[in-house]
Amino acid sequence: MNPTHDPTGASTGGRPIGLAVLGMGNVGTEVVRIFDESADDLRARVGAPLELRGVAVRDLTRARGIAAELLTDDAESLVTRDDVDIVVELMGGIDPARGLIRAALESGKSVVTANKALLAEYTGELATAAADAKVDLYFEAAVAGAIPVIRPLMQSLAGDTVERVAGIVNGTTNFILSAMDETGADYAETLAEAGRLGYAEADPTADVEGYDAAAKAAILASIAFHTRITAADVFREGISSVTAADLVAARKFDCTVKLLSICERIRDADGKQRVSARVYPALIPLSHPLATVNGAFNAVVVEARSAGRLMFYGQGAGGAPTASAVLGDLVMAARNKVHGGRGPLESTYAKLPVAPIDDVTTRYYVSMRVADRPGVLAQIANEFSKRSVSLAAVRQEGAGDDARLIVVTHRAPDRAQSECVAALKDMDAVLMVSSVLRMEGTDD
């Protein structure tokens, strides 16, 4: 029997805890560096020495400042080695990470991972494997980098009823939107600049189209609502259609534009509860706590019935901040290996249905080019009114060929709002609907 895999959870004494790291990108490099630098502190905190048994990389020939005998390209063998107690997965992506984590869990290793894409699809499968093997699966680093959000949601708020989680959890898009707001530059230009500065990847799709934020929304919603939510359950719009003009217009409504990951408990008229998880760029009031979260910073606002509104703020990405979260999980997993016991895995008892975006109550901001003639505003207002969507604000700008109308609605079902927009697009008087964004963070 593998001596590290003791299903009674009894103490393993002062025996060293063996560690395997998969992947040596930014985060992996920082994890190994801090691990070496802080070895004495980590030993004292765990109650046993932590020893690095191996680091799996794709390309053995690239220098990495790690003793050659620790490097391997055989991750599969590494994760099941008898002298490995904890596997830290920092490769990202679904495969081969999924199989490696499963193999590790099934061999009685605890796993620490920052892999949000994987967790957004397969937390159920991985948590079940961890539960069967009576080991830990920790993933604080998967959402919002160094900011503790997983553990507070899962543990500190375990006795509360979370109503809503709204966060800025993607640094790339927040950097781009903040820069557009500051400089007035348009999206394409700012994306290029973000790439030059290292804030956007060569293929920025996962960030700018909201896939990364949606994966994190799925993880947060699953925990907050004790319901298994996957990325496919998350309604998603990216920021690539946000224009410089939108940010200027937002300011006129005392707002800015942020890409939000929103997880919401929806209470239907008949008392039934559902869950909405969604990602889109939205106007939020400048007075909202998320409005001042700029650049590569992240923040998550949690509203719970008893706790009220909580906010967590900090660096959401980068090697060192993410490594901080990974190492916190590592210390906790190692402590459990030494002292027995395990952290909570997943809680999915509530099994709430997912509400489609159509059923969610939202507010819309619609910017359009219109014919500059009398009666247009009345016609447009009529399209909203017919669908029981009331207007909160209307701004007319420009004249002649450049006549524009900006409309902000009150709360109404998203289906009605989007039907209004479709109707506008069919109107002769509306030359072009140039932007449609939602508005969040207001009470009306």
Added chain:
Amino acid sequence: MNPTHDPTGASTGGRPIGLAVLGMGNVGTEVVRIFDESADDLRARVGAPLELRGVAVRDLTRARGIAAELLTDDAESLVTRDDVDIVVELMGGIDPARGLIRAALESGKSVVTANKALLAEYTGELATAAADAKVDLYFEAAVAGAIPVIRPLMQSLAGDTVERVAGIVNGTTNFILSAMDETGADYAETLAEAGRLGYAEADPTADVEGYDAAAKAAILASIAFHTRITAADVFREGISSVTAADLVAARKFDCTVKLLSICERIRDADGKQRVSARVYPALIPLSHPLATVNGAFNAVVVEARSAGRLMFYGQGAGGAPTASAVLGDLVMAARNKVHGGRGPLESTYAKLPVAPIDDVTTRYYVSMRVADRPGVLAQIANEFSKRSVSLAAVRQEGAGDDARLIVVTHRAPDRAQSECVAALKDMDAVLMVSSVLRMEGTDD
């Protein structure tokens, strides 16, 4: 053998978990209310039903909306009852809470407490008792109400090196200082108003003199620096000498005044590390994240080597928010009773010495009435210069009998700063030193 006290930490199956609550003030009442209201959710999250076995109160005759057979004034018997697994202590104060918690721990009960005064003195004693009995001692509610700070510091940052924790963790004083800043009213008047509104107690000493904030600083510093820090180690000044004029003057330096609890890792020139824990009202720049924390809200900023700066914000007091933290701890303690295992207790291996305030590097703000004659500023500047304290800003205000001078210094050892103030008080040209405050949240 008490069936709830299983030193192997093995699972107790689906057997109900018995709960005892000590104290039925605001928080206790909310805990019991939410406990009833959320019974189904709590059972699902714990994996076994939670059952309230008894509530200890001082006065049995006061109606509390609790079944009479659950009420008792015999807390000592309640905490050791065989059918009690977890004791929730919400009485506050040192005695009899200390003895009751010890008795509970020694009988194998896990304990959840919000008692900061007790923890600031006796965490060592209580954590040892909990370790010996292999049970949990959780106290998230002891600092900053609903805001998760204990668990993030103790667990999420377990792999990082915390450099500094600075927080607004007392709602009463923050309400008073915010109101003074808004209304221009003076301290005594605002304190009276806070009392009328229920934000200050009949005897406000523990809050306004900083004892409450100091207890929380001791708890935060102990966790952050893996060193046992008690309230006696915390340098403490309250807000009762802060004047309306100070808040006006602070604005002129683009600052406001907040009562801060500061825990800092100090690196001496020889590389040795010490810990400073201190509470005082301080000027902080309006741009600092803590400057916008108003009213009864709390916030804690943590700076760690890898994580960078994190901020946690929310409601720091009140029945429901504090109950949220208590119930989170309760669910975690109950989960451990069901599934085996325990959370971390205390970590004091670093045993860093405490630096006296004299050795801490601070900035001073000094407001004084001075003689309105040439040369006074030069004389005053000379007193600072002699002690190697350099001046960052000087403002002269008024004239004649009302001539005033406000001085803000650069960073220097607090001993030198306070010696300057003592010297000013001896100067003929200084008619009165009206205010001395420190300044925090700046780099220079």
